[in-house]
Amino acid sequence: MTESGGTPMEAEFDTVARWTEEVVGRLGPEHAIPAGCRGSASPAGLDWLLRTCGVGTGTRLVDVGGGVGGPAGYAVRHAGAAPVVLDPMFGACRAASRLFGVPALAADGERLPIAAGAADAVWCLGVVCTVRDKTGLLREIRRVLPAGGPLGLLVVVGDEERPPGAPEGNSFPTRRVLREALRESGFRVRAETDVDDLPEPPPDWTARTEEFEHALREAHGEDPRFAEAEDQSQRLAALARDGHVAVRLLHAVAC
Ligand SMILES: C[S@@+](CC[C@H](N)C(=O)[O-])C[C@H]1O[C@@H](n2cnc3c(N)ncnc32)[C@H](O)[C@@H]1O
Numbered sequence: 001m002t003e004s005g006g007t008p009m010e011a012e013f014d015t016v017a018r019w020t021e022e023v024v025g026r027l028g029p030e031h032a033i034p035a036g037c038r039g040s041a042s043p044a045g046l047d048w049l050l051r052t053c054g055v056g057t058g059t060r061l062v063d064v065g066g067g068v069g070g071p072a073g074y075a076v077r078h079a080g081a082a083p084v085v086l087d088p089m090f091g092a093c094r095a096a097s098r099l100f101g102v103p104a105l106a107a108d109g110e111r112l113p114i115a116a117g118a119a120d121a122v123w124c125l126g127v128v129c130t131v132r133d134k135t136g137l138l139r140e141i142r143r144v145l146p147a148g149g150p151l152g153l154l155v156v157v158g159d160e161e162r163p164p165g166a167p168e169g170n171s172f173p174t175r176r177v178l179r180e181a182l183r184e185s186g187f188r189v190r191a192e193t194d195v196d197d198l199p200e201p202p203p204d205w206t207a208r209t210e211e212f213e214h215a216l217r218e219a220h221g222e223d224p225r226f227a228e229a230e231d232q233s234q235r236l237a238a239l240a241r242d243g244h245v246a247v248r249l250l251h252a253v254a255c
Contacts, residue, residue: 021095036070052251065127069096125154138185
């Protein structure tokens with residue numbers, strides 16, 4: 001618990017999700033995807049995931065820990081996918097459904113409300129480092145995919161599990177531990193890349209992200225939960241700057 005009465009993860013993933021819905025409502029729908037993808041993949045990263053996972057028209061894409069739905073909204077707009085967003089935070093689910101019109105359900109990644117083998121593809125972006133039982137999460141994802149089904153992951157990998165200054169509630173697998181967890185859960189990695197090796201976002205994406213961040217600060221900058229969420233992201237940014245963590249994209253298939 002913190003000064004605001006919740007955990008820093010609740011501030012970051014629930015309160016900020018509610019604020020995102022409200023602020024995008026004022027700025028306009030063209031801000032929804034960039035605002036909804038803050039802290040996750042850039043357009044180049046999302047294109048990489050769409051391509052490697054073979055996401056196309058009507059693909060039943062389950063986005064585990066899908067947050068406010070930016071990546072799911074991107075998959076609808078750029079590939080015609082049919083995503084469902086699952087996230088434990090009610091504020092995130094409500095934002096995903098209102099901002100992008102996608103079905104969104106409150107659920108833990110370790111217990112997905114999806115029948116075995118019913119997903120065409122699964123994404124899980126920026127989630128692995130926020131759960132303790134990484135193999136449990138990956139096994140549950142494996143359950144909902146048929147053999148050969150594609151998984152797209154965005155994972156913050158670390159040189160140790162919790163480098164000094166790590167954000168609350170985060171633990172970073174090393175590359176070796178992540179590969180081992182995927183193998184044990186029934187996945188084979190087909191491709192991976194560092195997000196820093198992909199092209200930068202286009203200027204209009206960056207401009208909309210900045211406008212959104214400015215409006216968010218104007219509206220809620222005085223709220224202690226804003227400072228808690230900021231502290232979480234600044235801690236992560238500092239670890240990345242000092243080379244303790246790196247953001248990896250992986251494409252794996254269910255064996
Ligand atoms: C860094 S955000 C990424 C959100 C979204 N995937 C994106 O890329 O924009 C991490 C998300 O994981 C969710 N999360 C935390 N614990 C989870 C769990 N046990 N199962 C599924 N999702 C979880 C959080 O609520 C949050 O929305």
